[in-house]
Amino acid sequence: MTRIAIIPGDGIGPEVMESVYPVLEWVRKQGRDAEWVSFPYGADHFLRTGEALSDAHFQELRDSFDTVLFGAVGDPRVPDGRHAEALLLRLRQELELHVNYRPCFPFLDGHVPLKGVRASEIHIEVFRENTEGPYCLKGHTEPDRAVDEAVHSSKAVRILLKAAFEHAKQKECPLTVAHKANVMKHGHGLWMRVFNELRAEFPEVKASGMHADALLCALVQDPKRFAVIAADNFIGDLVSDLLAGFQGGMGVAPSASWAPHRPHRCAALFEPVHGSAPDIAGKGIANPIGMLLSTALFFQREGWSKEAEAVQGAVAAVLTRGLATPDLGGTSTCREMQQAIQKEIKTC
Ligand code: NAD
Ligand code: IPM
Ligand code: MN
Numbered sequence: 001m002t003r004i005a006i007i008p009g010d011g012i013g014p015e016v017m018e019s020v021y022p023v024l025e026w027v028r029k030q031g032r033d034a035e036w037v038s039f040p041y042g043a044d045h046f047l048r049t050g051e052a053l054s055d056a057h058f059q060e061l062r063d064s065f066d067t068v069l070f071g072a073v074g075d076p077r078v079p080d081g082r083h084a085e086a087l088l089l090r091l092r093q094e095l096e097l098h099v100n101y102r103p104c105f106p107f108l109d110g111h112v113p114l115k116g117v118r119a120s121e122i123h124i125e126v127f128r129e130n131t132e133g134p135y136c137l138k139g140h141t142e143p144d145r146a147v148d149e150a151v152h153s154s155k156a157v158r159i160l161l162k163a164a165f166e167h168a169k170q171k172e173c174p175l176t177v178a179h180k181a182n183v184m185k186h187g188h189g190l191w192m193r194v195f196n197e198l199r200a201e202f203p204e205v206k207a208s209g210m211h212a213d214a215l216l217c218a219l220v221q222d223p224k225r226f227a228v229i230a231a232d233n234f235i236g237d238l239v240s241d242l243l244a245g246f247q248g249g250m251g252v253a254p255s256a257s258w259a260p261h262r263p264h265r266c267a268a269l270f271e272p273v274h275g276s277a278p279d280i281a282g283k284g285i286a287n288p289i290g291m292l293l294s295t296a297l298f299f300q301r302e303g304w305s306k307e308a309e310a311v312q313g314a315v316a317a318v319l320t321r322g323l324a325t326p327d328l329g330g331t332s333t334c335r336e337m338q339q340a341i342q343k344e345i346k347t348c
Pocket of ligand 2: 073074084237273275
């Protein structure tokens, strides 16, 4: 039995999560043994109870669920985002989800904003370290200066880079590590040391390092040259949003996080790359595709390949027919997109 914890969260999180329930029902009808439980965490719950994620629920998630499907978190009523830290960042860090996988496979040529580049020419997969760097949230503010620390450990960097090397080896494609070791001599110096050790362990992988600033320029000018990109938490966040732009926007990009070194139960989390989008929340026009493709990544990881391909194929088919939410230039609502995709899934 696969036990799924669902945390819809804030803003458009619950709206896009609505699209997942019918897919899970369908998966169960395909004979997959799954059950799911929703948790109410998010700004409403936090403002009402002062609780971002109870320790009891954290332990339950960790010990008796296999995975978390997560919508989004962030609410203008909690401007310092402390409930997001105590919920999402806690899950990523305390479940040791060092690998955050963010693929960029655009569906339609019209979604790619780069001159002369076709959707089928872009196959880029980001491996972002998901727990460290400035996300250690250590620092302080003085009257006229402020300090944010960035912590990098060889354990986390090795786990992330090894996953990226293994993937590049399996796909027989190049790996580029984005860094700023020219400035961040300590933290990214450590990245480069671990990178060089792994290069020796994976001689078959064509691997290189690249300054992250130059990499961003090259990505826009010649995305075909990149396949697997590995980066720390901060650079990986920026690169993955740029790549969301190659896919039509934030509403489309999926992500999966996992802990390759942890044999325990709950060692994976699936969430779209986008946030809670307060500017469109409540209007019913959020794009559910990022959430649905994240759910497909969960199916893939579970070994449910047929179901993963059905979801991905249904999204492609519906977009190809011209249906789209406003962020992709269409007029469909979130619910209309979900229903069209769901109908297509059933015929796959
Ligand atoms: P955002 O991703 O929420 O929104 C950026 C832009 O993309 C907005 O114009 C929004 O309308 C659009 N957008 C995002 N998702 C969309 C979707 N599914 N369909 C259509 N349009 C979509 O980023 P932001 O505005 O920088 O952040 C808003 C809040 O979300 C903040 O509190 C931030 O901290 C949080 N956030 C959370 C996550 C997460 O939960 N993983 C990720 C990013 C941002
Ligand atoms: C993401 C988001 C988060 C991050 C925020 C909400 C902390 O931008 O999931 O990409 O920076 O990791
Ligand atoms: Mn981000």
